[in-house]
Amino acid sequence: MRVVVIGGTGHVGTFLIPRLVEAGHQVICVCRQQRQPYQPHRAWQTVELVSLDRSQLDEQDRFGQAIADLSPQVVIDLICFQLNSAHQLVSALQDRLEHYLHCGTMWVHGHSVVVPTDESQPRHPFGEYGIQKAAIEDFLLRKVDQRRFPATILHPGHLVGPGWLPINPAGNLNPVVFDQLAQGQEVLLPDRGMETLHHVHVDDVALGFMQALTHRAQAVGESFHILSANALTMRGYAEAMAAWYGQLARLRFVPWEEFCQHVSTQDASLTWDHLAHSPHGSIEKARRLLAYNPRYSSLEAIQQALSWLKKQPNPDQE
Template identity: 55%
Template sequence: MRIVMIGGTGHVGTYLVPRLVEAKHEVICVSRGESEPYQFHSAWGQVQRVTLNRETEEREGKFGKRIQEFEADAVIDMICFTPASARQLVTALRGRVQHLLVCGTIWIHGRSSQVPTEESQNCDAFEEYGIQKEQMTAYLLDEARCNRMPITVLHPGHIVGPGWVPVNPLGNFNPQVFTTLARGDELAFPTLGMETLHHVHADDVAQAFEHALTHWSTAVGEDFHVTSGAALTLRGYAEAVASWFGQEPNLKFLAGDEWKTGLSATDIEKTWEHLEHSPNCSIDKARKLLDYQPRYTSLAAIYEALQWLIQHEVILP
């Protein structure tokens, strides 16, 4: 197939684009041209790279038309964040593509009420990113089910891979948290540490998108969680990381404001955001309908990411 991938040089595209090339697809990668894939792969030599500023093109009402002009069989959109963006793309591609795949997020579920959460449960996002993605997903699925637009939405968890800092056991992105655990220093938590995070390796997300393409009949009109097989508690996550460095976990719970020491306002905000969500999602639907089989557990994905961070001296044991 001729496949256009929007936002193809990011976390998932680093793995998905080579998968598509190796499967003999013709790939056109559309991005702002400001970044390169996180890892080198010879497959990128066979990819047509196109620079487009989505924000500018959408503001002028041209983005959907520009994507339409590639005359693709399938379009994969990794950077659609609002229903307005989705609407512009769907309007331009209606009747012109075999498959439109869009990246959502497990954040659409808001606070967990029953776990593991299934796709049909409590879509009740409570912060702007999740609300916009929830509305985007609702619009896309309505277009698929009522207007026969061949759409699939895939919802990744916390994406992990070499080249960037994963969500840490405090629920933020400060690499110093990993250094604290590696050195056996005390790590303080504002709670009992039983909240959850649900990571997924970027290559497993890539696998899900590739399988959605090859399982067209069961993928169209559906949305799917794309995570590892099991979520982690903050406590269990911290204990595992400490053990990788030969340390006994030195953890303190219900630490008042003490846990905020050394953290920025953004770190603190992200911690509360992740604690409040505490995602724990089922992937049974993706396993059944897409034959999605994640290669990485949450901890295996995080371990690989930490090795890269150590090598590049982002974490200093």
């Protein structure tokens, strides 16, 4: 089929587009800049690249039509963050698509109530990102005629893979935390470290999209969690990573206010976002309806990403 992937050179697209090409699809990658994917692959040689500035075209109410002009049979939208943009796509593409697949987020659930959380749980989204994504899902699955616009929503957790730094056991992106664990140094964690993080290898997210595309009849009109099989507590994550480095974890648990005194404002903000959400999702629905079977555990995905980063040249030493 003729598949248009919006935002195809980012994290998910880097792994998804080669899968689509190898499955025999004709792939058009829409992105704002002609940037390189995170990982090279020969499949990209057959991909048509189309440069479109979504934000600019959304303001002009022209983005949906620009995608329609590419004559897609399937659209995989990896970067829809505003409800207005979803409205534009539906208006331009209804009655013209076989399948629309939207990349959502576990953030639509807000804080967890029952864990592991399944797709049917009542939602309490907070923060602009989670609220907008929840509104987009509600619009696509509840207010749009699925016969005219067959939509599926996939909700990944914390994306991780070779090419970028994982969310660390303190719930932020400061690489020093991994260095401290590797060197047997003390690591501060807020509260008791029992909040959860739910990583997923980005290639497993790509697999989820492929399975939804393959199992279209079961996928249309539904949302699915696309995650590793199990979440990690922050404490358990830190202990496992220390062991991976050949160390015993030296963890000190401190009240939130004290934790903030030891980290930057940016790190504290990101940590708080992860603490407050504490995602822990079930993949039973995706297993049952899409035959989704993730290859990587959370720890395996994280460790692969860190191993890749370790092999990269250090600019300071060149």
